[in-house]
Amino acid sequence: MKKLFNACLLLLLFSKAATAQNAGKTFTNPLMPSGADPWVTYKDGFYYYTNTTGGNIVIWKTKDVTALGTAPKTAVWSPPQGTPYSKELWAPELHFVKGKWYVYFAADNGDNNNHRIYVIENSSADPTQGTWEFKGKITDSTDKWAIDASVFENKGSWYMIWSGWEGDHNGQQNIYIAKMKDALTIGSERVKISSPTYDWETNGNLHDGKLTHVSVNEGPEILKHGHKLFLTYSASGCWTDFYALGMLTADKNSDLLNPASWQKSAQPVFKQSPQNSVYAPGHNAFFKSPDEKEDWIVYHANSNPNEGCGNKRSPRAQKFTWNKDGSPNFGVPVKDGEQLAVPSGTK
Template identity: 60%
Template structure:
């Protein structure tokens, strides 16, 4: 009897261990615009919460629901950045932590990008100093800032308006003089041109009246190949998807050096029950051998841009021509192995 109980305990333990090596999407019940940073053996994860910035800490992104978390910043009331805090990203630059986010004072027309700095090696410790607004010239509506280093130069890419009214969202790029200041004029490197970048419902009184959307740009490098993956069409539609820009020349500020691929690279899968996949980021497995995508999506059609969007992740591959192969969004029923350790 004792032997049977011991075998049963070992079987249960083995099952628990095996379960930890696999996962199913979504990672959390809700969470748009997911982003993670890997540092000293831990993933530091965040997503849009609207009224605050929260950081999660875990060794395994597939186990986010059990991760340690902390509110690291709540905006002061009555400022231009008190409300609608969107798409935060945490970065380590020159051994300091920075968080970039978009926010406004209560009107979407006021959206601009802002940055905080923390000099502590541990982002859960130290203090987060508000460094201010990151504004281009001219200073226009801006969201979804992503910061990266290429050839020892710091850059920012983001989604913004050309003018002062809500007409269409383009992808812009500029050099940075330091982690909180742009050091060049903004340059537009992508505008909505294909039908898959213009899907939306002009008759919807709740959502903005434009459908020409390029947003959520993310830098991606594989060997010598450089890409920007971006989200397209209205997030309130099931046609929200990912497009691809590819660098073809040495100067990132030359729009002619960015080639847009004619078809989206990641779209909804009705067969798998995944709708409006978009606003992604990328990360590597702990051993550095695998490339993964983090993205949000809905489980059902017509769920729009609200809190039903949930974070998911899946492994990506690379095509023979060097471009990323994101495949199709996997079903919530599909059991996946965790990133290799």
Template identity: 50%
Template sequence: MLISLSKSWLLGGLLGFTLFISTSHQLAAQRTFTNPIKNSGPDPWVLQKGDWYYYMNTTGRNLTLWKTRNMADLATAESKIIYTPPAGKPYSRELWAPEIHSFNGKWYIYFSADSLNNLSHRVWVIENSSLDPMQGEWIMKGKIGDKGNHWEIDMSVMDYNGQLYATWSGWEGPTNGRQDIYIARLKNPWTLDGDRVKISQPDQPWEQHGDVPQEWQKNGEVPKIYVNEGPEFLRHGRNLFIVYSANACWLDYCLGLLTYKGKGDLLDPKNWAKSKEPVFSQAPENGVWAPGHGGFFRSADGKQDWMIYHANSSANDGCGNKRAPHIQAFSWNTDGSPNFGKPVPNKPIPVPAEQ
């Protein structure tokens, strides 16, 4: 009996020790990363396709594509300049906010560009039929714009129950110092179907911190520029949202939320409700200023929701290349709306869960 008890104790001890070693190994194997995931990357965008994440950001000169199996590894990911516009074209300068999408077995990239200055900014579309977007030829499909040929930037596209929709930031008139959010249906990935519809303008106090930099001021005047831009679709179950950037990138950039009420035409402004406050704001106490231009993806195991956004590391970094991409997990409120929390400190956190 004593021998039996001794054997049981010994076996139990060995089992416990084995479990301890296994658990310790798992903890040691847990990878971490620290934001930002790349030193520079304004207007970040992520497309999750199969086992890969395809990433783009504003370079200003060309369209560069990154490819990685985990977004935490972006700094060392494979990258390639996949398109450089010919000189002299109406889309040859100031290339902003590129996004890669996949529809009907083909790849599409939407980007904002101009030929002379910001006043001529429009959105352009290129197409690739290759299985791998890092390979093959990218073909210009043309300008994608409304009938009035209005100024537009930051277009994103979504397949919603078999119908393609586009949303972007534009001006109501030729120049009016205010950027609004528009939506329209698409006939195909490079052609709008019908007129644009405005579903948001910066009409809330928290969206109207629009003082321009001193060097922009003329004759002692202090103009205002009110901004809604960088709209991105976000789906969760039956719920549909548009997350957008408010205020100016040189000020307290933040994220607002438009919620589709669940019934009726997406092109009816009455079917969208705006958040009463920003849903994601800067956190100076965590060393993160002016977060904006948010995008979304899931971890490789399909269990975690993550957001990506650019942010500055100081209050005076402005709208240039100091804006760098950050990622962090987020959750959902009981009413189905996203809960982004606040920007996390630039300290080691676990990478998005891997398969």
């Protein structure tokens, strides 16, 4: 009995020591020097991360999402040359749907006008293992220009959201939603739920001291909390410092294919912080800490003004909280090099 007591005491002390050690562990942003359109998902004790490379699909695997710089990464799929999806692979997202892994991404043949959404599939338990199989294009009946696809489940049904054009020419990017028949097929007509309407959604470049006008809503992502669905999206030109996150809100019991179910916030919910030297924050994703006690946002941003939307955009992460009305409070982008505690429960 005494040996058992001593063993339990040692286990308790070890647990407290590990907790104390974890409590003192910190990280700094950016997580890596470069990496636009970051995406994170968590399964079976590991975080799987991906971002835009432009030419292939790469997945990082780690128990500590803040240590991406040293995490092993695997190039899991590259497109064959000479196809409609050989070039400009943008914003890959990794999702586990009904027992299989899927990566949804946008690609074209070198002409941006031909960007569409494509998908690859893997039945392995670990997305960095097994075989990724190209499954084709995913589109609604209009087959219009589309990028930045994400999928989510609500009340047993799956939906896809993306950024697209109303017609065949680059004039305005809107947010669309459609119900999915399965992980590879859109099963309804697309519905437009957001268009750029506020000034902060339509900032372009400066010319002769005046801002040019653009109309961009892109990078939609879903965040669930209570009975609400929050859809964040990126607004204004990504090449400007004014790139920022807007938000739509819907009740989970509403008809998500009805545009009236989605209410747009009048102000951006996350934007540049010149005082912290963080510019053009956007195209985010959300994740929980390993112990599921904390909510985190990952996003890309620039460390200096006028750096555009090239390879200087770097992935960053920070914890966020909730307002009394149940809406998310993302705060202000934290400055480069600021010491932050790692997500709780990180090993």
